[in-house]
Amino acid sequence: MGIGGFIGDFNMKKLSIIFSFFVLLLASFFTTDLTTTQAANLNYTVSPDLPDNQADSKISYFDLNVKPGDTQKLTFHINNTDNSDHKYLISINRASTNVNGVIDYSKHGTKADSSIQADIEKMVPQPKTVSVPANTDKKETFELKVPEKEFKGIVLGGIQIKLLDSPTAKTSDKKGVTINNQYAYVIGLQLQEGSEKFQPHLNLRYVKSKQINYQNYIIANIQNDQPAIINKIKADAKVTKEGSEEPVYKLEKDGLDMAPNSNFDLPVSTDNTPLKSGNYTLHLKLTEKDKTWNFTKDFNISTTKAKQMNKTAVGETNTKNNWPMMAVLAFLILIIAALLTIIIKSKNKK
Structure with missing residues (x-):
């Protein structure tokens, strides 16, 4: 290969690298910064001890037939399968509906809807933290106190058992706010005093x-x-x-x-x-x-x-506020166009 051919190939390679760099740089303006997190291995399991007043013994959560004024103890197990001791937050939460239209059992102490007759959070103890030794199955018991006043339909909640001392998966949003992803199990808790069905409204x-x-x-x-x-x-x-x-x-x-x-x-x-x-x-x-x-x-x-x-707001289409970015994008597009022209002319000379 002659010196001229070598230089031509060398320049083409440099131009290709520079071109690729600008394409990647341009693409970065159009893509969202994504952080991938891997779900932690939950080295624990939970399971309920279903009582005699369980309405359906085939399901794995508390579905209880209760009477006004009833008091009963309910138990469940936290099985720590890890080689280290761990702490867990236990909270019994009223079921709510989140913005995605999904029934949510993760919030405690939020404002109850005005239509509620019986609040499950008032029938159970406050949240608490427990420690479970390594490779140990620990039984937890809490007392359920059904109100004296009769309620209709179903009362729905969940027993959330959240691991407190594990590393949390962290992501950052566009405003630099750190979001901690914590992991938890929920055991459903449903109460009913009768079999009356209610029409949706x-x-x-x-x-x-x-x-x-x-x-x-x-x-x-x-x-x-x-x-x-x-x-x-x-x-x-x-x-x-x-x-x-x-x-x-x-x-x-x-x-x-x-x-x-x-x-x-x-x-x-x-x-x-x-x-x-x-x-x-x-x-x-x-x-x-x-x-x-x-x-x-x-x-x-x-x-x-x-x-x-x-x-x-983040990500709004507003050319008045985004003119600096638009100017940078226009400049990058011009550079790419110039590089393309040089590459094509170099190929044509060959």
Whole structure:
């Protein structure tokens, strides 16, 4: 190979490397920074001792037939299979519904829904921490006190057993906030005093704009005011300017579940567009099997709130605020175009 050919190949290789570098750099502007975490090995298990008043002995959680004024002791086991001692937080929590439309047993001491008749957190002890030696199965007992006043339907909660002294998997969000991922087991705790069945009933309590994890949403607070679980709800929502039929934001979601006597915020995404102040209307249709609920509710977004939320939101499409990044992207695109032209001309000379 001649000196000229060697230099040509060398330049081509350098150009290819530089080109690849700029492509990767450009791609980094369009991708989200992802942190992969590996789930910790949970070196413990939990299991309940089902009592005589268990309604269904084939299931692995407490499903109890109780009477007004009953008091009984319930036991479960924490089996620490690790070679080290560990501490665990035990909390008995009222079932709630989270923003994903999933029944959640992980929160203690949150505000109960206004429709609740009997609060399971008032029937059991406060959360506590226990230590379990290495390779030991420890039995834990707590007392359940059923209210004197009769309740209807089901009361639902969960016994959460959370490992406290293990390394937590950490991720960071776009604002630099560290999120600790902790791991826990939950044993369901369901109480009922009779066999009466309740028909599903849903309410729309209020509508407002809200920021969740630095993203702007229009949230519709939905309430299940009955002492029964409601499964597989389908939601169709659209937000329009007041007096208009044209949707500004919309949502279609199915498979939503709700805990008895609970409410949750159904989030309608603003699709990363800045909020605009003004009067709006939410049109919401909820479907469960053969039942349908239709709601229409007006709401307002003030100028002050729109500015405040847009300022703290992450990822909004706003060319006015993003012009520095757009300028950098334009510069990188020009460099890539120039490199491509040089590479093509070099190949043509050959």
